[in-house]
Amino acid sequence: MQDLYVLFDLDGTLVDSAPDLHGALNHSLTRAGRDLIDIAQVRHMVGQGARVLLERGLTATGGMPSAEIFEELVEEFFDYYEDHLIDHSVPYEGVVTSLELFKKAGVTMGVCTNKPMRFAVPLLQQMGLSKFFTATTGGDSFEVRKPDAGHINGTLEEMNFTKGTALMVGDSDSDISAARNAGIPSIAVTFGYTEIPVSDLNPTHIIDHFDELYPLVTKITRS
Numbered sequence: 001m002q003d004l005y006v007l008f009d010l011d012g013t014l015v016d017s018a019p020d021l022h023g024a025l026n027h028s029l030t031r032a033g034r035d036l037i038d039i040a041q042v043r044h045m046v047g048q049g050a051r052v053l054l055e056r057g058l059t060a061t062g063g064m065p066s067a068e069i070f071e072e073l074v075e076e077f078f079d080y081y082e083d084h085l086i087d088h089s090v091p092y093e094g095v096v097t098s099l100e101l102f103k104k105a106g107v108t109m110g111v112c113t114n115k116p117m118r119f120a121v122p123l124l125q126q127m128g129l130s131k132f133f134t135a136t137t138g139g140d141s142f143e144v145r146k147p148d149a150g151h152i153n154g155t156l157e158e159m160n161f162t163k164g165t166a167l168m169v170g171d172s173d174s175d176i177s178a179a180r181n182a183g184i185p186s187i188a189v190t191f192g193y194t195e196i197p198v199s200d201l202n203p204t205h206i207i208d209h210f211d212e213l214y215p216l217v218t219k220i221t222r223s
């Protein structure tokens with residue numbers, strides 16, 4: 001599988017990062033004098049990066065504060081989250097085995113996440129996952145981010161993609177739409193953070209567990 005390039009979304013796809021995003025969000029909400037929110041709500045708020053997560057959390061607990069206070073809360077959220085990236089977050093079951101299989105098969109892998117680089121890079125490092133990826137790009141790496149095709153194309157460029165097959169694996173609308181916009185097949189995971197069933201997003205393929213990924217990709221590349 002030398003000519004294969006696989007892009008992975010991070011939050012809700014490779015890593016169940018919601019517990020620590022939940023902790024950081026509630027830290028900020030407490031500072032803002034708001035009620036705490038539960039983790040089930042937070043799972044559906046993840047997908048457009050940390051700023052949007054905080055915006056959604058504030059909106060759900062009384063509305064947006066002034067721009068000045070919001071910026072202060074963003075800074076506090078960022079500082080707190082930076083120190084608690086993997087307190088409770090874990091790779092989904094089967095992720096490490098699957099990445100090892102791809103690596104052995106000579107597949108080039110990259111991470112294409114809307115998470116800011118300030119968090120995406122250390123999170124992958126601290127989890128011991130960095131070694132699998134040729135490139136990591138975040139929501140702030142380019143002028144555009146998922147669902148814009150530019151995010152996928154920019155990541156593939158960093159992976160030195162010139163010919164072959166590229167695939168996007170993700171959990172949310174922004175991943176599946178970005179793949180569609182970039183003209184590459186998508187594989188949706190059903191265990192991520194999207195509120196609606198992933199089949200409604202019309203991905204090219206669907207998996208319920210990471211163990212299904214390697215056999216599926218082998219089949220796709222053979223057909």
Ligand SMILES: O=C(O)COP(=O)(O)O
Nearest residue numbers: 010011047048049113114
């Ligand atoms: O952190 C987010 O909001 C989104 O991150 P993801 O693109 O890796 O799902």
Ligand SMILES: [Mg+2]
Nearest residue numbers: 009011012171
């Ligand atoms: Mg995601």
